[in-house]
Every structure is written in structure tokens, then in C-alpha cells.
Amino acid sequence: MIKTKTLFVVGAGASVDFGFPLGVELASKIEKTLSLLSNNGSLESELVRGAINQRAKELNLRSEPLFNKCLEVSERLITAKSIDALIHNHSDDEDFVLAGKLAIAACLHVSERSSPLALPHPGGTLDLRKASKTWLAHLFDILATEIPARSPEGIFDNVAFVVFNYDRCIEHYLAHALVNRFGMSPDQARSIVGSLKIVHPYGSLGNLDGDTAFGLKLEPGVFPASKTILKMADGLLTFSESMHVDRNDVERFTAWADRAVFLGFAFHPQNVELLTGKSSIKQAVATTYGMSETSRLAALDDIRSMWRCDLGIENLTPSKCEAFVLDERRYLER
Numbered sequence: 001m002i003k004t005k006t007l008f009v010v011g012a013g014a015s016v017d018f019g020f021p022l023g024v025e026l027a028s029k030i031e032k033t034l035s036l037l038s039n040n041g042s043l044e045s046e047l048v049r050g051a052i053n054q055r056a057k058e059l060n061l062r063s064e065p066l067f068n069k070c071l072e073v074s075e076r077l078i079t080a081k082s083i084d085a086l087i088h089n090h091s092d093d094e095d096f097v098l099a100g101k102l103a104i105a106a107c108l109h110v111s112e113r114s115s116p117l118a119l120p121h122p123g124g125t126l127d128l129r130k131a132s133k134t135w136l137a138h139l140f141d142i143l144a145t146e147i148p149a150r151s152p153e154g155i156f157d158n159v160a161f162v163v164f165n166y167d168r169c170i171e172h173y174l175a176h177a178l179v180n181r182f183g184m185s186p187d188q189a190r191s192i193v194g195s196l197k198i199v200h201p202y203g204s205l206g207n208l209d210g211d212t213a214f215g216l217k218l219e220p221g222v223f224p225a226s227k228t229i230l231k232m233a234d235g236l237l238t239f240s241e242s243m244h245v246d247r248n249d250v251e252r253f254t255a256w257a258d259r260a261v262f263l264g265f266a267f268h269p270q271n272v273e274l275l276t277g278k279s280s281i282k283q284a285v286a287t288t289y290g291m292s293e294t295s296r297l298a299a300l301d302d303i304r305s306m307w308r309c310d311l312g313i314e315n316l317t318p319s320k321c322e323a324f325v326l327d328e329r330r331y332l333e334r
Contacts, residue, residue: 001146002158004334007257008139009275010163010170013264013289014321017134018169019115020108023082023266030083030103034074037067046220047106047229054226055098069095073103084202088239088270097238105232108166108205109218117172118215126176135263135321136170140177142325142332149182153192160197160253164271166204166236171196172214197256199249201274203237239270247274254279254307261332262286263321267299272306279307285331287324288316 012022021029033044041049048070056063073086073096080086083100090096112118116130131137147155155178161170171193178189190208206212211228212235218225254260255278264287265271284303288296296316303309317324325332 002143002332002334005158005256005258006160006332007253007260007281008159008161009260009262009265010161010165011263011265011271012165013266013287014135015165015167015169015264017136017322018117018131018167020111020165020167020169023084026104026107027077027081027083027086029107030100031074031077033103033107034070034077034099037070043220044103044106044110047109047218047225048102050220050226051102051106051229051233055230066095066099069093070099070103072096073099082268084239085268085270091238091240098233101233101236102229104166104236105205105229109229109232112167112205112215113217115169115215117169119213122213122216126173128176128180131173133322135325136173137177138322138325138329139332140174140181142329144177144181145333147182152178152182152184153195155192156196160257161199162250162253162275163198163200163204164202164265166200166202168204168206168208168214170198172208175208197253199253201237201242201247201250201271202239203235203242205232206235239274242274247277250274251277254281257281258283260284260303260307260309262303263324264289267295267302272302276306281307281309283315284309284311285315285317285328287319287321289318289320291318 016022033042033048036042036045037049052063052066056066076086077083083104087097087100117126119126143155163170175189175193178184178192179186208214211224212232218228254275258280260281286299288299291299300311300313300316303311319327
């Protein structure tokens with residue numbers, strides 16, 4: 001059980017445990033995906049191709065201009081370490097934005113279906129053993145300790161999440177973990193997760209049921225794969241779009257929380273800007289795995305400037321997310 005109102009700020013580094021690429025890796029994957037559209041390419045490429053043809057059919061337009069825009073995105077990624085940053089550069093070009101979003105949706109869909117959190121078949125049971133050595137498994141155990149099985153509804157009362165990733169790992173895992181831990185029905189678990197204070201400032205791949213279910217195997221040319229990739233892409237937001245949609249939710253959480261925990265968060269300036277605002281946060285800790293000493297000091301300054309917290313370098317840990325949650329259990333339980 002967590003007794004302090006705690007905001008978890010989750011970045012791309014926290015999704016590595018579940019088979020998702022970091023920003024640089026995703027950019028490289030997208031560059032390759034879009035460069036192969038004119039050939040018989042990867043599964044990701046074929047999913048993007050099908051989605052483009054579907055959009056052209058729906059709007060009664062030619063597909064070639066959008067194919068060309070995809071090739072342009074691929075070419076411009078040569079000098080970009082992040083697809084999100086590149087899309088932000090070209091946020092006034094609707095076709096460029098759509099091409100980038102389609103590639104993100106296709107690549108992350110393929111990551112989902114090979115993730116340890118993927119179900120064996122629609123409606124199947126998640127093999128939680130495959131995720132037992134992850135930060136999310138350790139965090140759930142902390143949350144579930146001392147919670148009576150007869151009344152588990154308050155398990156998430158003192159936590160909130162701002163998730164800067166498009167994947168749905170947290171919601172998906174928690175629903176299945178609730179079923180396993182407390183013996184409740186999947187419907188009851190989904191209802192409890194539905195009350196979780198969580199926001200994805202850049203959107204997500206969609207709902208966890210129906211045609212956008214986590215890890216659902218979409219095959220190119222098979223209905224409704226093309227429509228689903230389009231639906232996933234349409235659920236993603238650029239930085240400028242997010243500033244208008246979810247800023248209020250983020251500020252509501254920072255005003256509510258007394259403590260913040262950064263997991264796998266790289267402190268990109270635009271994400272720091274989204275978090276900056278009204279806050280009641282008095283203490284914060286952050287994982288800084290792989291950061292140089294100067295980058296760690298810059299991250300410390302970012303947290304101080306965001307919320308005016310009185311922090312020291314001891315509040316930053318070089319650990320990965322799993323090791324941090326495992327090692328800091330006593331701190332998190334407070």
C-alpha cells in the first residue's frame with residue numbers, strides 16, 4: 001500500500017521492460033519502415049501501406065502523395081533522434097504528421113504483439129510470470145499489500161500516472177494483475193482500473209478491448225487491419241495538440257500529489273514544459289539510468305524549476321526502473 005499521494009511520471013525507459021523501443025530505436029525502426037513502402041517490406045511497412053490505401057479510399061483521394069510524404073519522413077529522420085520531435089518540427093503539415101503517426105502506430109503495434117504482456121489469443125489469460133521481473137510487477141505488489149480482497153476498490157487511491165508513452169502497458173497489466181491477486185472478475189478489474197488517475201499527454205494506441213486490444217494480431221490485407229492502424233494513429237497527439245487537450249489533467253495531478261516519482265523519463269524540454277505549472281509536490285525522486293553527470297544535474301534543475309521542490313543529487317538514482325522500485329520499496333510504501 002502507498003500512503004503518500006504519489007504521482008508517477010513515466011517515460012520511454014519504463015516501457016523497455018515490456019519490449020518497447022526507446023526514442024532513438026523507434027526513430028530508426030520508423031525510418032526503415034517508411035523507406036520500404038515501395039517494396040515488399042516488413043510487417044510494419046505493409047500495415048502502413050494498407051492504412052494509406054484505406055484513408056485514400058475513404059476520402060476518395062490518390063494514395064501516392066501520402067506515400068511520398070512517408071518517404072520524406074523517412075529521409076528527414078536521418079537527422080532526428082526522435083520521431084515526436086520531427087513531427088513537432090512539421091506540425092503544420094497535416095500529411096507529414098499523419099505519415100509519422102501511421103508509422104508510430106504500426107511499429108508499436110508490432111512491439112505490443114511480441115511483448116511479454118501480449119495475450120496468447122483474444123480474451124486469453126496473461127501469463128504474469130513473463131512480467132514478474134519488471135518495475136510494474138514490483139509496484140503492483142506494493143499497491144496490493146494490506147488491501148483486503150473483499151474491498152479492493154481503493155487500491156489506486158493514492159497514486160496517479162502521467163504517461164508520456166503511447167503504449168497501454170500500465171492499464172493492461174494492472175487489470176490482469178487484479179484478477180490474479182484478488183480473484184475478481186475481469187469486468188470488476190477493468191472497472192477498478194477505469195477509476196485509475198492516469199493521463200497520456202500524447203494519446204495512446206486506443207482502448208484495451210475491441211479492434212485496438214493490446215497485442216491483437218493485425219495482418220496486412222485482412223479486415224480490419226488497415227482501419228485499426230488508422231484508428232490507432234488518429235489517437236496519437238503531437239506536442240502542440242497535447243498542449244490544448246491534456247494540460248488541465250496534468251496540472252490536476254500535480255496539484256493533487258505530495259510526491260513525484262520519475263521512471264524512465266528523459267526530461268525532454270517539451271515534456272518538462274507540459275509538467276510545469278501548479279503543484280503541491282514537496283518531494284521527488286527520479287531514475288537517471290544512462291545519463292551523464294551533467295545531464296543528471298540538468299534533470300535536477302528541471303524538477304526544481306517545474307515545481308520548486310527542494311531537492312539534492314541524492315534524489316536521483318542511476319538505477320533502471322525495475323531495480324529502483326524493488327530497492328526503494330520502503331520509501332514508496334510511506
